Amino acid sequence: MSLDCIVIGGGAAGLFCAVKLAQRGKKTAVIEHMDRCGRKLAITGKGRCNVTNNCDAQTVMNNIPRNPKFMFSALQGFAPADTMSFFEGLGVPLKTERGGRVFPCSDKAEDIVSALVKAAEKAGVRTVYDRAEELIIRDGTVKGVRCTHAEYYAPNVVVATGGRSYPKTGSTGDGYKFAQQASHSVTPIMASLCPMVTKEHEECAGAMGLSLKNCILSLYEQGRKKPVYSELGEMLFTHFGLSGPLVLSASAHMGDTNKKNYLVRIDLKPALSEKQLDQRILRDFSSFENREFQNSLVKLLPAKLIPVIVGRSGIAGDKRVNQITKNERLELVRCIKGLEYNILRLRPVDEAIITRGGVRVGEIDPGTMASKLCKGLYFIGEVLDVDAYTGGFNLQIAFSTANSCAVNMA
16 A cells, blocks of 8 residues: 555544544555554543643743744644534534533543544544554665564654653654654653642641642742742642642753752642631631630631641641631741642653653744754654643644644645
8 A cells, every 4th residue: 555644653642643644645554553542532631631731832832941932833823622523523522621621522632532543543643553663764765664574665654653651552652763763853851840849748738638629839949049930729638748730840940850859839728818818817816715726727727738847837837716816827827838848750741641842842843843954854742842731732742743843844
């Protein structure tokens, strides 16, 4: 079978690109080394698939901490509204939730995967279940792909292998090997959008499962007075430390924890100033004046946080509230407005939602996703050194880069 294009990787970017190519008359094959396509896509958004964010292109760029300018052309060509139209056109109704997050109305990621797979079949995309071992390159031009069981030839090859997070779904970092084979540079590979392990993990374990809905989380890097990240939102306590949307987004701003120290500060009552919080505590104390301190915070804090704050405040838990001094009360206010955790490290990269780092974008044409070093070779999606915060932005990067590649190749 003669092919116009080979796409390595049957994930979000690869399937989308293959559909677009085939719809434009290109004979296209997807090479997938897992037993089915879209395995990582099927578990995104806790199995619900946060397919994009209902915002404009500039907002997507504002949520890309590294190399956002590289995405300008791709997002102009295919914005979140286009992603939504595409999937609704495939028969998947979508809904927008808090923060602009877009999900299928069914809350089933499998509906997104199924729609892409069916669209590929309908467009005539051939799916080959084999492992791509290396690119076939001659005289600086890609000619095809050598797989475990066969060789496939085409004048255009798209690397859409994803990063190195969630390797059980097929993201094993093979794309970096292909990039280096074609003389491309690969920036250091790290975890991003990843939970944090804290020095105070035993304390966190005591509050395990507690989700805070409206707190401000600020991330500080040693040597810098201003936070490198600060946002209002949700977070979660775990047996090893911290997780949840705020923590995952903050992790995108962290460097090597072996070289730099990081501190997380949580404002548990962001709607109240320190003075207002002190007045609130005084009111609570007046209604519980004969209670022990450890039993006086039930109206103010979640039950699982009370032992944490009592311990941090330095006030004896069995002290009567009518005996607590003003200075002790102000220390309690400071604890609630600035609960601090020292970050030891991020969880392993195979637990990260996405990978930070990848093929150096300076070696890729931002308008076409074509390699500047090897003719006929393209890179799309997470294999590139572009990553974003949580909220559907990373899948939008996948779809926008895939669209640029397909439209310009066709």
